[in-house]
Amino acid sequence: MTQTKKAAVPVLETQNILMRFGGVVAVNNLSIQVHQGEIVALIGPNGAGKTTAFNVITGVYTPTEGGVLLKGEPITGLLPNKITQKGVARTFQNIRLFKNLTVYENILIAKHLRFKADFMSATLQLPHARRMEKQMHADTEALINRLGLQSVKNEIASSLPYGQQRRLEIARALATEPELLLLDEPAAGMNPQETDELTEFIREIKDEYKLTIFMIEHHMDLVMEISDRIYVLDFGVLIAEGTPDQVQNNPKVIEAYLGVEEDA
Amino acid sequence: MKREMNKKRILLNLILIAVAAAFLIYADQNMSFYSLRIINLCAVYAIMGLSMNLINGFTGMFSLGSAGFMAIGAYAVAIFTVPVAVRSEVFYLQPMWPVIANIHMGFFPAMILGGVLSAVAAFLIGFPVLRLKGDYLAIATLGFSEIIRIAFTNLQTVTNGPLGIKYIPSFDHIWWPVLTAIVVTVFMFLLIKSSYGRAFKAIREDEIAAEAMGIGLFKHSMLSFVISGFLAGMGGALMAGILGTIDPKQFLFTLTYNFLLIIVLGGMGSISGTLISSVIVTAGLEWLRIADEPLTLFGVNIPLFRPGFRMVVFSVLLMVIVLFFSKGLMGTKELSWELIGNWFERQKARFNKKGTPLKGGESK
DSSP states (O other), X not given: OHHHHHHSOOSEEEEEEEEEETTEXXXXXXXXXXXXXXXXXXXXXXXXXXHHHHHHHTTSSOOSEEEEEETTEEOTTOOHHHHHHTTEEEOOSSOOOOTTSBHHHHHHHTTGGGOOSOHHHHHTTOHHHHHHHHHHHHHHHHHHHHTTOGGGTTSBGGGSOHHHHHHHHHHHHHHTOOSEXXXXXXXXXXXXXXXXXXXXXXXXXXXXXXXEEEEEOOOHHHHHHHOSEEEEEETTEEEEEEOHHHHHTOHHHHHHHHOOOOOO | OHHHHHHHHHHHHHHXXXXXXXXXXXXXXXXXXXXXXXXXXXXXXXXHHHHHHXXXXXXXXXXXXXXXXXXXXXXXXXXXXXXXXXXXXXXXSSOOOHHHHTOOOOHHHHHHHHHHHHHHHHHHHHHHHTTOOHHHHHHHHHHHHHHHHHHHHHOHHHHOGGGOBXXXXXXXXXXXXXXXXXXXXXXHHHHHHSHHHHHHHXXXXXXXXXXXXXXXXXXXXXXXXXXXXXXXXXHHHHHHHHHSOBOGGGGOXXXXXXXXXXXXXXXXXXXXXXXXXXXXXXXXXXXXXXGGSOEEETTEEETTOSTTHHHHHHHHHHHHHHHHOTTTTTTTOOOOHHHHHHHHHHHHHHHHHHHHHHHHHHHO
């Protein structure tokens, strides 16, 4: 079973990515693979280059060297919106909602990328534009119902409690109809109960929307429970990879997180 | 219940339209030239405000190029609608460039041409400057506006240079500006309501998130910028048609600040706010002319009232409004019957609350 999966083209593959900012090498020679239907986590101490790796994958940065492949197709250096159109959606470490707009509008906006009418037919509400507009509203409504945001539909996004803002950000990412979902510290700042709910939520949406998930996370409970595989990054270099058990017992990982005892 | 509301709303809208139409027809027939000029200017300022609000208020990009785009539209009308026979009188220093000397068109095609030329200019200038953000974009567009003005000052054979162009056939009615303003307003409402309008707002709220949601920043900010340029060109064209004579000095960058004032006062991101404040600013400045005349109250001559005092009063009023409505009169909301209804309900509730304890006191 795993054998056939491995043989298939990975959904996401990075080939020897190197990202240099002036004299600083934030990510060095990173090669990872994420396969269809997996949940893969990227962990590492603060400043290890995890978010930089995300930004390279989603097109915010063009890597200094190396390439990113989406289902075998190179996407290196494409603009972020093009990459999203190809089926990669993401959330942000510090929530980036459209703060002054309602929950409904936040999700509706994420449907714009599948809107094919030009601005004139959209403004004049020509039949085909009107049909697409209707479809967008119906899809938004369905997604809101499915993800349990019905009761806060008309609330301003920034007025939601923290946990729900996180949930809305994931919902908004789902609205772009992705195959690959990148979550940047989805449980940051959450209490244990919210983290449990989030774990359950991620599992549910993964099955329901047939997603592949690649996430950065610090909550080890969440990571160990949910991940199929884990990559560990330290100072921009990949120091370990494997199943949660393998990673937990890897001396290099323990060293990176806890430090080594200094010789007296 | 909902249908009842809709019926009520349609009825109210029809009444509003009827009243507005009746007022405009009455005004057109009976009002003085001076009053009609003010109505015309209100319409032009409303168009300019909407144009500027689209890029600044809805798309969240700080652009100060309005005066330049307006100049392009105004000169399109000025150059092409002056009757060929009087052109030699206008261009008396140097004859008009022969290629355009004999092209003449009516006001409407010239206005559309003005809009299109202005949109083309927005497109060309947009390529380099829309990569900039915030204050830098403001400086670049301000520079563009000044370049246009200086270019027009020096293109003697096309624009008649600093002398300006006179004998532009001006209209003696209010229909061109007012109808254009109405069409532009409806267009803006529909545009903002559409998926593109929401994409503009997304860029305003958070560029990085908008891009991550698949909204192309360059494509959408360019679209907004070009539409804004088109509308500003039309506004300029109408201005030329109202005034009958234009020269480059009218399009100094200070003109842009009038529009900026309108959108800040009305609310960045509110169409109805822009309409309201364009009337307040244009008509208000005229009403305040009393402040420019010497005033004697109860036999005492108030020394403050003298020419120029009007601007002092106006500025103070503006400060008061900005202090109490920090997001402008409307913020990002739109005026609707529900909003007015709710406001009345709130006032009623406040009144009742104040009223009850008083009553209780009386009964004792």
